Amino acid sequence: xxxxxxxxxxxxxxxxxxxxxxxxxxxxxxxxxxxxxxxxxxxxxxxxxxxxxxxxxxxxxxxxxxxxxxxxxxxxxxxxxxxxxxxxxxxxxxxxxxxxxxxxxxxxxxxxxxxxxxxxxxxxxxxxxxxxxxxxxxxxxxxxxxxxxxxxxxxxxxxxxxxxxxxxxxxxxxxxxxxxxxxxxxxxxxxxxxxxxxxxxxxxxxxxxxxxxxxxxxxxxxxxxxxxxxxxxxxxxxxxxxxxxxxxxxxxxxxxxxxxxxxxxxxxxxxxxxxxxxxxxxxxxxxxxxxxxxxxxxxxxxxxxxxxxxxxxxxxxxxxxxxxxxxxxxxxxxxxxxxxxxxxxxxxxxxxxxxxxxxxxxxxxxxxxxxxxxxxxxxxxxxxxxxxxxxxxxxxxxxxxxxxxxxxxxxxxxxxxxxxxxxxxxxxxxxxxxxxxxxxxxxxxxxxxxxxxxxxxxxxxxxxxxxxxxxxxxxxxxxxxxxxxxxxxxxxxxxxxxxxxxxxxxxxxxxxxxxxxxxxxxxxxxxxxxxxxxxxxxxxxxxxxxxxxxxxxxxx
Amino acid sequence: xxxxxxxxxxxxxxxxxxxxxxxxxxxxxxxxxxxxxxxxxxxxxxxxxxxxxxxxxxxxxxxxxxxxxxxxxxxxxxxxxxxxxxxxxxxxxxxxxxxxxxxxxxxxxxxxxxxxx
Numbered sequence: 001x002x003x004x005x006x007x008x009x010x011x012x013x014x015x016x017x018x019x020x021x022x023x024x025x026x027x028x029x030x031x032x033x034x035x036x037x038x039x040x041x042x043x044x045x046x047x048x049x050x051x052x053x054x055x056x057x058x059x060x061x062x063x064x065x066x067x068x069x070x071x072x073x074x075x076x077x078x079x080x081x082x083x084x085x086x087x088x089x090x091x092x093x094x095x096x097x098x099x100x101x102x103x104x105x106x107x108x109x110x111x112x113x114x115x116x117x118x119x120x121x122x123x124x125x126x127x128x129x130x131x132x133x134x135x136x137x138x139x140x141x142x143x144x145x146x147x148x149x150x151x152x153x154x155x156x157x158x159x160x161x162x163x164x165x166x167x168x169x170x171x172x173x174x175x176x177x178x179x180x181x182x183x184x185x186x187x188x189x190x191x192x193x194x195x196x197x198x199x200x201x202x203x204x205x206x207x208x209x210x211x212x213x214x215x216x217x218x219x220x221x222x223x224x225x226x227x228x229x230x231x232x233x234x235x236x237x238x239x240x241x242x243x244x245x246x247x248x249x250x251x252x253x254x255x256x257x258x259x260x261x262x263x264x265x266x267x268x269x270x271x272x273x274x275x276x277x278x279x280x281x282x283x284x285x286x287x288x289x290x291x292x293x294x295x296x297x298x299x300x301x302x303x304x305x306x307x308x309x310x311x312x313x314x315x316x317x318x319x320x321x322x323x324x325x326x327x328x329x330x331x332x333x334x335x336x337x338x339x340x341x342x343x344x345x346x347x348x349x350x351x352x353x354x355x356x357x358x359x360x361x362x363x364x365x366x367x368x369x370x371x372x373x374x375x376x377x378x379x380x381x382x383x384x385x386x387x388x389x390x391x392x393x394x395x396x397x398x399x400x401x402x403x404x405x406x407x408x409x410x411x412x413x414x415x416x417x418x419x420x421x422x423x424x425x426x427x428x429x430x431x432x433x434x435x436x437x438x439x440x441x442x443x444x445x446x447x448x449x450x451x452x453x454x455x456x457x458x459x460x461x462x463x464x465x466x467x468x469x470x471x472x473x474x475x476x477x478x479x480x481x482x483x484x485x486x487x488x489x490x491x492x493x494x495x496x497x498x499x500x501x502x503x504x505x506x507x508x509x510x511x512x513x514x515x516x517x518x519x520x521x522x523x524x525x526x527x528x529x530x531x532x533x534x535x536x537x538x539x540x541x542x543x544x545x546x547x548x549x550x551x552x553x554x555x556x
Numbered sequence: 557x558x559x560x561x562x563x564x565x566x567x568x569x570x571x572x573x574x575x576x577x578x579x580x581x582x583x584x585x586x587x588x589x590x591x592x593x594x595x596x597x598x599x600x601x602x603x604x605x606x607x608x609x610x611x612x613x614x615x616x617x618x619x620x621x622x623x624x625x626x627x628x629x630x631x632x633x634x635x636x637x638x639x640x641x642x643x644x645x646x647x648x649x650x651x652x653x654x655x656x657x658x659x660x661x662x663x664x665x666x667x668x669x670x671x672x673x
Contacts, residue, residue: 420559423578426611444642451613512614512650519649520642 013229028160035192038202040222043261046202070166078139082146125156150197169207192216224258241271305355328366410473422454445520452513457485486532570601576608584619607638635665
């Protein structure tokens with residue numbers, strides 16, 4: 001149960017969120033605190049945040065009683081759930097009053113056993129609730145009694161309560177004597193509205209968002225860890241095993257996306273391998289997604305949403321297509337591409353969305369931001385669908401990892417085609433350059449080139465899409481910036497070069513735009529894309545450094 | 557949008573412009589008009605201090621050819637000062653620096669023009 005938590009020193013990057021929740025919890029007495037839905041991706045640390053909050057409330061103050069309950073997939077019969085929820089609440093409530101944590105861990109306690117404890121402690125409010133519960137033989141009424149017990153105890157004792165429920169989405173599998181009863185979750189609506197017993201709910205974001213009680217909750221996002229917290233967390237986990245690995249420039253940690261679960265899995269596996277170089281960490285990571293704990297975790301999610309063996313192969317094909325098609329796919333397009341009925345396509349895409357494999361709650365599906373998940377699916381797809389050997393898969397992933405390392409840091413942005421929007425791109429580039437400690441002259445040259453490329457994009461836009469899509473990729477010695485827009489007529493089909501049409505000649509200076517781009521970048525490519533036209537500017541930083549050095553040496 | 561402004565001052569018959577922000581078509585045209593105004597008042601020497609210029613685009617830079625031309629028509633002198641390397645590269649490419657005097661600091665340009673007079 002709840003108190004298996006990380007030591008405070010190992011709980012990285014959540015001080016502000018924890019302090020905020022703690023402050024809100026202490027304000028419960030005022031009666032103005034609303035119930036909260038703690039949202040965030042899988043593995044981002046929501047459960048640990050709840051446990052840390054429980055721990056702080058339990059030990060650091062006496063006014064607000066904390067109650068932590070994690071929905072157990074094995075206890076989803078309404079009768080069993082009600083009994084478990086009620087008894088755990090009473091035990092934790094008594095434990096808090098006397099700071100007697102052993103009561104929290106009591107397992108296999110019978111109602112008679114609990115009654116005896118309550119009589120001994122003269123906890124009459126709990127005895128009365130337990131008595132009402134035992135007198136009740138209707139599962140739904142029993143559930144009502146259980147769900148309302150935090151509020152009842154507040155009324156009886158005057159002590160407010162904060163109820164923390166983890167894995168809330170599992171209640172979708174409520175049943176009465178084997179008959180599915182997911183709508184019974186709606187019985188939470190009233191308990192959620194009690195201001196002196198607010199609830200803090202978390203679990204699988206996509207599923208909870210679809211539940212009927214979502215309207216009664218205020219959403220609070222738990223973001224992935226920033227690099228400044230992810231890096232010390234990774235080091236600290238390795239330090240515990242006497243291993244030190246320098247991960248500069250943090251390409252692996254960036255790849256893990258600040259997800260504490262992934263960081264822990266890779267650090268734990270790296271510590272077991274006892275290797276201490278960055279390339280070993282990438283190998284460890286690849287083992288993790290192809291055969292390790294990350295693999296097992298996502299595989300179990302996949303299996304729980306697609307228990308039928310025969311369906312999984314098709315699901316992998318669809319997911320792989322969504323990830324790599326480069327655009328959002330509608331359910332209709334998926335059904336056509338895979339010769340599925342609309343109904344089957346809906347069932348599969350809906351389950352993929354609820355499982356967290358794809359984004360797109362309005363029927364248009366796209367890849368998630370989680371690169372580790374994408375790697376996992378790629379790996380499984382290669383193995384199960386393409387029939388690749390384990391060795392081939394690892395080689396493929398290592399090549400991808402090398403490419404990731406090469407790519408280094410990348411940024412993407414979209415700007416509207418409005419006057420002087422190019423300045424937004426130029427200013428962003430300036431900040432990126434500062435963050436990456438690039439030479440100021442190099443930033444200035446790239447800004448000039450980007451400004452010209454954006455102006456071209458605005459002038460030659462033909463489609464309805466009035467946006468410019470910029471992507472900045474910074475490797476160790478190379479910068480690649482692409483500027484894409486709907487300007488099809490900008491590039492000659494024969495030469496691949498921009499043609500200087502009448503407009504360009506007539507507009508003073510426009511012919512210079514291309515020349516400036518070519519002067520300030522080492523390579524300027526013009527590509528036709530599905531969206532329209534893409535200008536790719538490449539600048540070699542080593543060459544630039546050499547030129548600057550020579551310039552300094554000759555006193556220029 | 558208001559990403560461009562000009563400050564000006566006169567020292568011993570020399571007008572010094574301090575444009576600020578983004579020199580695009582509108583910014584450069586503003587500067588061109590300001591130059592014309594001072595030239596029509598009989599001022600001969602023009603200094604443009606680039607220290608507050610953040611960005612220049614190709615249209616803005618090319619309008620400077622018009623400024624150079626007008627200065628020549630008035631038999632005046634144009635100096636650029638405090639230029640970032642990237643900006644001087646742009647004017648070099650457009651061939652404008654052949655027609656102007658470029659100084660590191662504003663005071664260098666003013667001293668030069670005083671001595672020339």
